[in-house]
Amino acid sequence: MAQPHGASLFERLIAPMLRHFGPIDRLTQGARTVDDLKSEAWIIAEEIER
Numbered sequence: 001m002a003q004p005h006g007a008s009l010f011e012r013l014i015a016p017m018l019r020h021f022g023p024i025d026r027l028t029q030g031a032r033t034v035d036d037l038k039s040e041a042w043i044i045a046e047e048i049e050r
Contacts, residue, residue: 008045009045009048009049010041010042010045010046013041013044013045013048014038014041014042014045017037017041021034021037021038022034024037025037
């Protein structure tokens with residue numbers, strides 16, 4: 001999948017992962033929601049950028 005020029009590290013990392021977040025939410029019975037997973041991915045992307 002082509003990424004637009006200027007896409008942030010987070011945008012580049014999250015794009016291929018998004019389709020997996022729904023199944024993870026269901027498998028964990030809501031212990032890890034889609035929003036939780038997005039937030040955790042954002043934190044990790046910030047750490048990687050540093």
